[in-house]
Amino acid sequence: MASLGWLTRRRRPTTARSVLAGEAAAEAARLREHELHEEHEEEEPGTPEAVEEEFPVAGDTAAAAFFDLDNTVMQGAALFHFGRGLYKRKFFETPELLRFAWQQAYFRLAGSENSGHMQEAQDSALSIVEGHRVSELVAIGEEIYDEYMASRIWPGTRALAEAHLKAGQKVWLVTAAPVETATIIARRLGLTGALGTVAESVDGVYTGRLVGEPLHGPAKAEAVRALASAEQLDLSRCAAYSDSANDIPMLSLVGHPYAINPDSRLRAHAQEHGWRLRDYRTGRKAAKVGIPAAAGVGALAGGTAAAIALHRRRR
Template sequence: MAGEASAEAARKSTQEVSEREPEFPVPGDERAAAFFDLDNTVMQGAALFHFGRGLYKRKFFDTRELARFAWQQAWFRLAGVEDPEHMQEARDSALSIVQGHRVSELQSIGEEIYDEYMAERIWPGTRALAQAHLDAGQRVWLVTAAPVEIATVIARRLGLTGALGTVAESVDGVYTGKLVGEPLHGPAKAEAVRALALAEGLDLRRCAAYSDSHNDIPMLSLVGHPYAINPDSKLRKHARRMDWRLRDYRTGRKAAKVGIPAAAGVGAVAGGTAAAIALHRKRR
C-alpha cells in the first residue's frame, strides 16, 4: 500500500512539473528556430584563434603573430569575456593574413583546421541542445563575429542549418583585406537574426537563442526562449534578473553526449542584415 501511494505521489509530482514546464523545443513547430553564439557557447575558446593556429602551421604568418593570437586567446579563456580591443586586433590580423589568398583555398583549409583544432573543443552539452532543436524539426543557425567561412564549416560539421558570420570582402574569388560592412557583433547579431527571421517566416517569440556573453543580450532579448550558456558575470546577473535559463558546462557537471551526423543540408549563410535579406530574395 505504501509503495502504491509513493508511486502515485511521484506520478502526480511529475505531472505537475510537466504542466508547469511545457515540452521544449516543441516538435513540428516550423515557425520556431534556434540561434547559437559560437565562441565559448558552442566551442571552448575563440574560433578565430584556432583558425589562426592552423594558418600558422601552414606558414601563413610568423611566430610573432602567433604569440599575439595566443595572448588574446589566453585573455578570453581566463577572463571569460570578449575584450573589444583584442577582438579588433584579432580581426585586423586575420584580414591582413588572408589578403591575396583565394576564398576557395581558405574554405578548404578551414575543413582541415576544424578536424585538427576545433572538433574536440565543442561543448557536448551545447551540442546536445542544438541537436534537440534539430530532432524537433527546427532550424538551427550559428550567429558569430567569426568569419562566415569558419562558421559555415562548423555549422555543417555539426549538422546545423547554416551560419551568420562576419563577411570578408573578396573580388574575383580573392580576399581584399577588407570587411563587407561591420563585424557581426553585439547589436549587429540581433539585427541579423531579426532580418533572417523575417526572411524565413519565423516567429521570434517561439525561437530560442544561446550565448555566453553580455554583448549578446540584444540577441537574447529578441526571442521567447533565451539561454545563458557558460555566462560571463554580467550576463549571469542579467539572466537571473530576467529569469532566463542558465546552463554552465565549465563546472564539471555531466553534459549529455549525442551523436550528430557529420554533414547535413546547409541553409542560409549570411553576414548580416543585408545578406539575410538578399538570401531570401534569391530563394524567391
C-alpha cells in the same frame, strides 16, 4: 564567396554598419544553407541526453534556434584557432602567432569576449588573408576544424542544438568568426547554417575589407532579425544561446533566451530576467532558472601560466 560589390563601401555610422553587417551575414547564410546539406557528413561522436520534454516544441516550423559560437558551442574562439592553423601553414610569422596565443589564453581565462581583443584579432586575420582565394581558405578551414576545433565542442550545448533539429527546427550559428569558418563548423555539427562576419571578395579573392563590420553585439541581433524576416520565423517562439553579455541584444530578441557558460554580467542579467542558465565549465549545475536537462558537462581549460600572471598583475 561571391563578390558583394552591390553593397556600398563608404564608412557609415555604427548603427547603420551593424545593420549592413547583419543583412550581409543573413544573405550569405541563406546562400549557403542548401550547400551545407548537399553532401552527407558523418556526425561527430557523442550521445546527447534528452532535453526537457516541453521545449523545443516538435513541429513548430515558425521557430528556430540561434547559437553563439565562441565559449558557447566551442571552448575558446574560432578565430584564434583558425590563426593557429594559418601559422602552421606559414601564412604569417612568430610575432603574430604569439599575439594570437595571448588573445586565446586571455579569452579562455576570462571566459568572455573583449571587444578590443576581438577587433584586433579580426584586423590581423583580414591582413593575413588579403589577396588569397576564398576557395583556398575554405579548404584550409576544413583541416583546421579537425586539428583544433572538433575536440573543443561542448557536448551539452550540442545536445541542445540537436534537440531543436529533432523537433524539426532550423539551427543557426551566429558568430563574429568569418562566415566561411562558421559554415564549416555548422556543417560538421549537422546544423542548418551560420551567420558570420562577411569579408569582401572580388572574383573569389579577399580584398582585406569587411562588408559592414564584425558580426558582434548589435550586429548579431540585426543578422538574426534579417534572417527571421527572410525565413518567416516568429521570434517570440525562437531560442537563442550565448555566454556573453555582448549578446544581450540578440538574446532579447527571442522568446526563449538561454545563458550558456555565462560571464558575470550575463549571469546577473539572466537571473534578473528569469532567463534559463546552463554552465558546462564545471561539475556544478548553474542556478536553476528553468534549466533544461541537457547532457555533457565539459571541463574548462585554464589559461596559460603567463596569462594567469598577467591577469594577477593587472588586478
